[in-house]
Amino acid sequence: MSALEPTDPQGLDRSDPLVAGLAALAADAPAGLLDRVAARWVRVDAAVGGVYVAMTDQGVAYLRTGQDEDEFVASFRGRFARPLLPGGTPPPALRRALETGRPTGVRLDLRGLRPFEDAVLRAAADIPRGEMRPYAWIAERIGRPKAVRAVGTALGHNPVPLLIPCHRVIRSDGRIGQYVFGTPAKERLLRMEEVNLDEVGTLAAKNIHFVGSDTTGIVCFPTCHNARRITPAHWHGFRTLVQAESAGYRSCRHCRPGADVS
DNA sequence: CCAATGGCTAGTG
DNA sequence: GCACTAGCCATTG
Incomplete structure (x- = not known):
């Protein structure tokens, strides 16, 4: 640093283009740039009650039930290496999706998933509202017919339940199976979308x-x-x-x- | 790298 | 039919 250059109060050499650039960033980073790095969370009413939803600039990355925002932020940080800030108003499309259970027009950010998890979730995303498919069906579809149990594990890690309807995946024997928000919630969701669980149960019993x-x-x-x-x-x-x-x-x-x- | 662990299944008795 | 269980396999510790 030249002695002739003005000295920054913080001791930074502002004649250095890199330092100057960084300083400018810190001083007045455009909102768009901050949001390129940080995710934002919002609280939304869903069919299973209130949920927290984290969104990046690419779309929804994480969704969980619960009351405590610190818990949500902590669990987000445990999975994603990026900051999470409070984010204001939920986009209308997201609110509509979670109220009605019809996730049309909601972009998802599924980066960071392993190929297997990605394949499992994409297959689950194709199950229409009001219909159910077995875990083994997903395993077959993605070309890993014997990885049935691993399919369950991957669905259990679904970062965006409800938006990717993993509640529509059930056991081959007709039993409901487990769910990231609990089996009762899974049943409620299915009945809400007019799945006749009683009939499915009656048939399965036969x-x-x-x-x-x-x-x-x-x-x-x-x-x-x-x-x-x-x-x-x-x-x-x-x-x-x-x-x-x-x-x-x-x-x-x-x-x-x-x-x-x- | 090895062992353990699941949102599961098909087979066996 | 109804329990049980060995097998399976992507992750995680």
Whole structure:
């Protein structure tokens, strides 16, 4: 540093372009730049009660239930290496999504996921409202048919439950399975979106996990919207997909039981 | 690197 | 049918 240069009160050499640049940043960083680094959190009412939602400039990165904001911030920091600041008003699209359970128009920031987790969550994101698929179905779809348990683990780490509907993934035997916000919440969410859990339970008790129509020769998961329109007179239940196939049925192209056909 | 741990399953008796 | 269990596999300690 030259003695002729003015001395900064903080001892910084402002003639150094780098230092000058940094100083300018610190002094009046545009909001957009700060938000490129820091995430913002908001509180939103959801179907399961109040939730905290963290958003980056790319979209929603993290969502959790709970009352204590310090806890939320701490758990966010445990997973993401970036600061989290209070963020003001929730975007209307986000509020609408969490009120109605229809997450249209909400951008997600899923960076940082491992390839396996990413594949699992993307498959789960494709399950339509009001329908359910087994853990094993996701495993097959992503090309890891034996990683069924790991699918459960990955869904358990879903950073954005509700927005990625992991509550629509159930066990192959028809039981509800576990959920990041607890099994009762999972049941409530499913009933809220008009899944007939009682019927699914009744069928499961009779070992029926697939249903088909003898007019179309198509077999579905019981909650598939095609399955729900089958006339009782033409309705047939099956214990396994193999049984349905040997009876001449082919798997529904909408719900894709036995997701081997891509 | 090895062991342990899950939002699970299909098989066995 | 109904319990049980060995197998599975991506993460984590």
